[in-house]
Amino acid sequence: MSATRVLVTGGAGFISSNVVRHLLETTPYEVISLDALTYAGNMENLEDVITHERLTFVHGDVRDAELVRRVVAETDVIVNAAAESHVEKSIDEGASEFVTTNVEGTQILLDAMRSTPVERFILISSSEVYGTAESDPMDEGHPLNPRSPYAATKAGADRLAYSYFVTYGLPIVILRPFNNYGPRQHPEKVLPRFITAALADQPLTVHGDGHASRDWLHVDDHAEAIEAVIAADLDAVAGEVINVATGVDISVERIADLVLDALGKPSSLKVHVPERAGQVDRHIGSTEKAKRLLGWEARTSFADGGLEQTIEWYRANEAWWRDALEQTPVHA
Numbered sequence: 546m547s548a549t550r551v552l553v554t555g556g557a558g559f560i561s562s563n564v565v566r567h568l569l570e571t572t573p574y575e576v577i578s579l580d581a582l583t584y585a586g587n588m589e590n591l592e593d594v595i596t597h598e599r600l601t602f603v604h605g606d607v608r609d610a611e612l613v614r615r616v617v618a619e620t621d622v623i624v625n626a627a628a629e630s631h632v633e634k635s636i637d638e639g640a641s642e643f644v645t646t647n648v649e650g651t652q653i654l655l656d657a658m659r660s661t662p663v664e665r666f667i668l669i670s671s672s673e674v675y676g677t678a679e680s681d682p683m684d685e686g687h688p689l690n691p692r693s694p695y696a697a698t699k700a701g702a703d704r705l706a707y708s709y710f711v712t713y714g715l716p717i718v719i720l721r722p723f724n725n726y727g728p729r730q731h732p733e734k735v736l737p738r739f740i741t742a743a744l745a746d747q748p749l750t751v752h753g754d755g756h757a758s759r760d761w762l763h764v765d766d767h768a769e770a771i772e773a774v775i776a777a778d779l780d781a782v783a784g785e786v787i788n789v790a791t792g793v794d795i796s797v798e799r800i801a802d803l804v805l806d807a808l809g810k811p812s813s814l815k816v817h818v819p820e821r822a823g824q825v826d827r828h829i830g831s832t833e834k835a836k837r838l839l840g841w842e843a844r845t846s847f848a849d850g851g852l853e854q855t856i857e858w859y860r861a862n863e864a865w866w867r868d869a870l871e872q873t874p875v876h877a
């Protein structure tokens with residue numbers, strides 16, 4: 546029997562490159578990484594695995610229906626993670642690319658799957674679809690109140706995927722990961738922005754009073770959750786929405802302090818700037834459903850190793866983040 550072929554879209558980005566590496570290391574799957582290589586996609590993220598015999602890289606856009614149809618025809622499982630992913634960019638530069646990549650790109654993949662069926666389609670949605678926590682912890686039944694254009698496009702793709710499960714009976718699973726962190730995250734995102742600023746003795750800008758809190762998920766734990774969804778009994782997961790969370794939240798202010806402490810930098814580097822439009826106050830995910838359906842729970846705690854390992858990666862890979870910063874002005 547031939548190996549399962551897993552298409553990971555956005556495969557040169559932060560989460561997907563870590564997922565590609567994880568699947569190559571821990572499973573016998575063949576992996577196809579499809580990426581348009583926007584400012585956020587970086588072939589260096591796949592440098593150590595690009596010659597792997599079970600990896601194929603396709604440079605292409607999820608909005609290219611013909612290409613997508615061809616790639617999907619050679620695929621058993623789709624993990625759709627390609628996206629415009631930066632909240633501030635969606636606010637400052639407009640939502641157009643977010644709508645086309647995040648919503649239309651998902652629709653094109655779903656339609657390709659209607660003409661050439663696959664075994665399962667895993668949509669990487671986002672906890673951002675919930676908006677600010679109305680309950681503690683937030684479970685999958687929490688209302689959807691996206692507060693930024695980015696979050697609204699993720700909610701659109703999330704519900705579009707669900708509708709293809711209901712309407713066409715397609716094998717769709719929707720994951721709602723909370724805030725990921727770890728190696729290879731673009732320095733536009735808050736934790737690498739803090740780490741790289743501190744390493745360069747630059748200010749760490751905190752929005753508002755910094756009380757906004759997030760549930761911080763290590764990207765390796767996220768990759769394990771995706772592996773568990775691919776392996777799960779389809780009847781148990783088809784049509785389901787599953788949070789990928791730790792159940793612990795930490796404020797952005799505290800994160801800035803922890804980064805400065807860990808690097809032995811003065812607290813004077815921390816500066817407060819006006820609150821971000823569309824800010825989400827609090828995120829804390831319920832972990833119960835992922836445990837019940839997937840037998841998965843996060844193994845890496847932020848305070849106990851996760852932050853240290855991430856800081857070490859940025860310390861050891863200064864050329865990587867300096868290049869990324871040069872190519873993209875960071876939206877603070």
Ligand SMILES: NC(=O)c1ccc[n+]([C@@H]2O[C@H](COP(=O)([O-])OP(=O)(O)OC[C@H]3O[C@@H](n4cnc5c(N)ncnc54)[C@H](O)[C@@H]3O)[C@@H](O)[C@H]2O)c1
Binds near residue numbers: 556580626646722723
């Ligand atoms: N980072 C987080 O904390 C987080 C949390 C929850 C959900 N997510 C979701 O996880 C996924 C990955 O996030 P990330 O942080 O790794 O993002 P990222 O910005 O690092 O990577 C996105 C990748 O998608 C590619 N891409 C963009 N537009 C494309 C297109 N039209 N066609 C093909 N490829 C395209 C980019 O080149 C890049 O490699 C996204 O769907 C995001 O919404 C991220």
